Each structure stands twice: as structure tokens, then as C-alpha cells.
Amino acid sequence: PSYCLCSAGRSRRTGRDPDVGTNSLQNYQLSLNQYFTLAVKESPDGSKQAELLLEKPLDREKQRYHHLVLTAVDGGDPVRTGTAQVRVNVTDANDNPPVFTEEIYKISLRENLPKGSLVLQVRATDTDEGLNAEIMYSFSNVPDNDRKLFSLDPRTGGITVTGPLDFEEVKFYQANVEAKDGGGLTAHSKVQIQILDENDNVPVIDFTIISNPVPEDSAPGTVLALLNVRDRDSGKNGEVTCGISDINDNSPI
Ligand SMILES: [Ca+2]
Ligand SMILES: [Ca+2]
Ligand SMILES: [Ca+2]
Ligand SMILES: [Ca+2]
Known part of the structure; x- marks a missing residue:
């Protein structure tokens, strides 16, 4: 038979061997692994129970499944064994914050770029899965005036121009961007935008x-x-x- 544990908890397994005396169930063994151990307990009626215990913390990002083989051994001659396959599924915990691909994103833009131009894509990765790896992007600490000039797509991290860029008015913008995963962990990065002069003024x-x-x-x-x-x-x-x-x-x- 095969047993599947959906998280690392305790599993109790009672072996049954209809023989009596030394020919009956003597012990349990677990296949060699670094995460789990067996605790074998004897009940007052003489039957033995095995408890699967977690020995050290699991990391889904390193290993999402563990296959174990539980062997029950009797004391007969020849020794007879029964085995059971145990598969442990490790579910995800939100133990990794998002990580931006850059500490600072630096770009140069011509002034008078048309509204709607996509000028930059910020991106953060997250090694968790599902909601724990779902990232939403937002500007933080950006003056209201600058918010009118650039918009950040919360899903894609795409930054588009939404207002007039005039080198003669402002030559440099800086914005903080935040990435937040579905479990609330955050990362921060900066966007620096240099505006380049165009010949848009007559003498x-x-x-x-x-x-x-x-x-x-x-x-x-x-x-x-x-x-x-x-x-x-x-x-x-x-x-x-x-x-x-x-x-x-x-x-x-
Ligand atoms: Ca995460
Ligand atoms: Ca995780
Ligand atoms: Ca100019
Ligand atoms: Ca000019």
C-alpha cells in the first residue's frame, strides 16, 4: 500500500502479523533519509505502532516530495518483511520575499514622448508558489505631480508615460517601487529617469x-x-x- 501525507505531521501505522511469538512483528524500519525518523511504541496488548516524526525543517523550495519506504520485520527464520510506500507532499509556506532583478533601474527618455509609451518593466521574482509568489507592484513615496506623469501596472510592472515630459521643466525623476507577494512580504527598488533634451524650442x-x-x-x-x-x-x-x-x-x- 501507499500512504500520502499532505503535510509533515505525525502518521501512525500499526503493523499486523497473524503469527505469534518471535514469528510475529518485531520491528519497523524506515528508508535512509535526513528529514524523518520512526518512533516505535509498544501497546499494552503487545502490538507495535510506528510514528513518523519530523527530524528537521522541510524546505519546499528545495524538495517538494519525499518518498519513504516503511518496512515491517518479523522475528521468524527466514525473516519476512512487509513494506509500505510513504509519499510526503510538502505544502508551501510564504518564507521567501520577492526579489527585484535590479537594485536601481536607470533609464534615459527623450522629452515629449507620446502618452502611453511603455518605457520600463520592473520585475521581481519569488521562489514560493501560488499566492505566496503572486506579486503586485506599486510606487511608494512618489510626489503627486510625478504620479501624473508615470503609471505602474500593478500586475506586469510596466511603467508608461501618462503626462508631458519637458526637459526644460524637469530633467530627472526618481521613484521608489515596491513588490508585495500575496502573503504580504515586500521588496523595494528605485527607478531613476533621466530626461534628454530635444530641439523643441525656437530661438x-x-x-x-x-x-x-x-x-x-x-x-x-x-x-x-x-x-x-x-x-x-x-x-x-x-x-x-x-x-x-x-x-x-x-x-x-
Ligand atoms: Ca513569497
Ligand atoms: Ca516557500
Ligand atoms: Ca528641449
Ligand atoms: Ca532650440
């Missing part, structure tokens, strides 16, 4: 006229107007060169 010219119309006897070198040119972009995108193109004599300034 703006401030034109201050000092003297107009210009008297015909003005000396060369007389300042006629002040030009102030600005471009809100950075680097090459904000570098401005000024030039005067030919204008018709009759054109108004």
Missing part, C-alpha cells in the same frame, strides 16, 4: 529699437537697436547664430 528674438527713424547725419557706429536672442533648449539645440539678410530699401523694419 526667441527680443528687439529693442533705440533710434528709429535714423537721422541721415548719424555717425557710423551709432547703436540703432538692441537684439536679445534666447533659446530654452540645451547644448547645440540652444546655440544661436545671428545674421542679417538683405532687405529691400522700401521694406519697413
Whole structure:
């Protein structure tokens, strides 16, 4: 016969041997293993009972089943034995927290990315099973303003852009993300988002006229107007060169 234990508890087995005296049941033996032992107890009526005891903690993540062979031995000559197969199923306990694949997720994004763009996937693993390994993701300690710009899918860990990213306004975002398994164990990681400049601003010219119309006897070198040119972009995108193109004599300034 085969006995299946659904968790590691005590199992009592009484051997039956219709013979009497030394030909009757003498002892039980358990196959060699490191987790279980047998305690054999004798009842007042002389029958022997075997209790299967847990010797050291089980770890489902290392071994989910244990196969044992229980042997009952009589004292006859020749010795006769009976065996029973015992299969121990180890059920899961939530003894492992989720683990993020990265301590810090760093990405760079172009400004003005369209809303709905998936920009990053955070991921945590959990070596338990079932609900104990089911992970929900969430932002933690994120300012309300930033929450409007990014959303995190609690199931997939996907981060999408949900608002305008403007390098000229904010160049860097940081968010804490949490992974929580179905048993309530948590892990934390960080997301760092660098915004990259795009050339999305045209140069703006401030034109201050000092003297107009210009008297015909003005000396060369007389300042006629002040030009102030600005471009809100950075680097090459904000570098401005000024030039005067030919204008018709009759054109108004
Ligand atoms: Ca877990
Ligand atoms: Ca476990
Ligand atoms: Ca520009
Ligand atoms: Ca820009």
C-alpha cells in the first residue's frame, strides 16, 4: 500500500502479523533519509505502532516530495518483511520575499514622448508558489505631480508615460517601487529617469529699437537697436547664430 501525507505531521501505522511469538512483528524500519525518523511504541496488548516524526525543517523550495519506504520485520527464520510506500507532499509556506532583478533601474527618455509609451518593466521574482509568489507592484513615496506623469501596472510592472515630459521643466525623476507577494512580504527598488533634451524650442528674438527713424547725419557706429536672442533648449539645440539678410530699401523694419 501507499500512504500520502499532505503535510509533515505525525502518521501512525500499526503493523499486523497473524503469527505469534518471535514469528510475529518485531520491528519497523524506515528508508535512509535526513528529514524523518520512526518512533516505535509498544501497546499494552503487545502490538507495535510506528510514528513518523519530523527530524528537521522541510524546505519546499528545495524538495517538494519525499518518498519513504516503511518496512515491517518479523522475528521468524527466514525473516519476512512487509513494506509500505510513504509519499510526503510538502505544502508551501510564504518564507521567501520577492526579489527585484535590479537594485536601481536607470533609464534615459527623450522629452515629449507620446502618452502611453511603455518605457520600463520592473520585475521581481519569488521562489514560493501560488499566492505566496503572486506579486503586485506599486510606487511608494512618489510626489503627486510625478504620479501624473508615470503609471505602474500593478500586475506586469510596466511603467508608461501618462503626462508631458519637458526637459526644460524637469530633467530627472526618481521613484521608489515596491513588490508585495500575496502573503504580504515586500521588496523595494528605485527607478531613476533621466530626461534628454530635444530641439523643441525656437530661438526667441527680443528687439529693442533705440533710434528709429535714423537721422541721415548719424555717425557710423551709432547703436540703432538692441537684439536679445534666447533659446530654452540645451547644448547645440540652444546655440544661436545671428545674421542679417538683405532687405529691400522700401521694406519697413
Ligand atoms: Ca513569497
Ligand atoms: Ca516557500
Ligand atoms: Ca532650440
Ligand atoms: Ca528641449
